Structures are given as C-alpha cells and as structure tokens.
Amino acid sequence: MTAIRVDASTLRVEFPAWEAMMAGRSQYSVAYAAISRVELLPGWSAEVLGVRSGLVVSGRIKLGTFRHPSGVRRLVAMRRGLPLLRIGLAGQEFDELLLSDVDAPRIHHAIAKEVRR
Template identity: 35%
Template structure:
C-alpha cells in the first residue's frame, strides 16, 4: 500500500498506484525538521476520524484525507491488523497536520525517526 524511506533530511512516503486515486498524490515528502512527534498506534484505523475524502471500508481500510471536527487534517493510509504511526507535523507541512500510516515495521520506523529527529 505504501513505502516509507528516510533519505538525508527527508521522510518520503510513496503510495501504491491504486491508492493514488484516494490520496490524490503519488508521494509525500516531509523535511525531518517539520516532524513534531511520532506515536506508535496499535489500531491506526481508529486514529482517523471526522469527514473524509477517500476510501473507507469500515473496520478494514482507510485511504485518503480525514479532517477532524477541530480542523486537524490527516493524510491516512491505514488498514486492519497492521500497526501504524501517527506522525504529527509542524506548520502543516505538505498540507497536512498529521500522517496516519499502517506499516509492518512501525516500531522500528518510529525508533529511526526519533533517532534522526534528535
């Protein structure tokens, strides 16, 4: 569904071709300096709430943009039974306040991001 890379000073998330219909982009790049916090999520589907544009199969998958009632805009690519990360961004970097991503190696990626942010 997605591929995450850390290269130099940038976090890049590349989306699979079918998800691009819902994310409206093929990739998102975030300068590491724009990452405020990184949280491990056991249930990333539950973290995406509010109104949305994208794919929602209740309890199975969420892909697209979710905006909470408080105005927090999230780019979401989450699926059932895959742990994930909530990456909070400063200054609405690439147009989003947060990224909610299901990644099989979420704990390892969280450690890597925290290490490069320090």
C-alpha cells in the first residue's frame, strides 16, 4: 500500500512494487514550500479525474496519474474506505495529489501547520 511520509520540510509518497508500475514512479517528494493548500476529506472523491495512466478498479481503488480536461494534472492513490488528503501544489510536475491513508488526519495536521507559516 502507498506510504506517505512527512518530516520537517518534505512530504514523500512511496509506491511499493506493483503500485510503482501503475504510478509510473517508486516515489514522489515535494517540499512544504510548494504546497499551496491541504484538505482532509472523509473519503473517496467521486469527481471526474480525467484521462488516466494507471489503474482504476471501479469503486475500490484509483492509482496513477490523471489529467483533467481543464489541464489539472494529478497524482492519485485513492482507496475506498480511507480518509483522503487533497494537496494543492504550485510549480510542480503535478497540480494536485489525492492520497488515501489511514493516518490522513495526522498527516494533514503535520502539513497544515507548515503550510500556514
């Protein structure tokens, strides 16, 4: 399962084995300075994400990169039943990260206090 790590200045998303193939990378890191916003949502986002490169198992998992018709590019690792982080980025390869994690509330708190500074 995708792992989200936070330290004093960086958010790192690590994709193990088969997930790395679907995401097109084994990890993605971003400095807090590049995070424009962070939201904690109770779960799965049903919005249209756009054209994908990766895996979608309807109603269960979305994993990979998605480009919305509006041009928004997202790195997605969503699983049904887990809280969701929506992280806006500025000046990065992706415009937004959509990440599910059992520890999403703790991760949100760690990032949000840094982003507000």
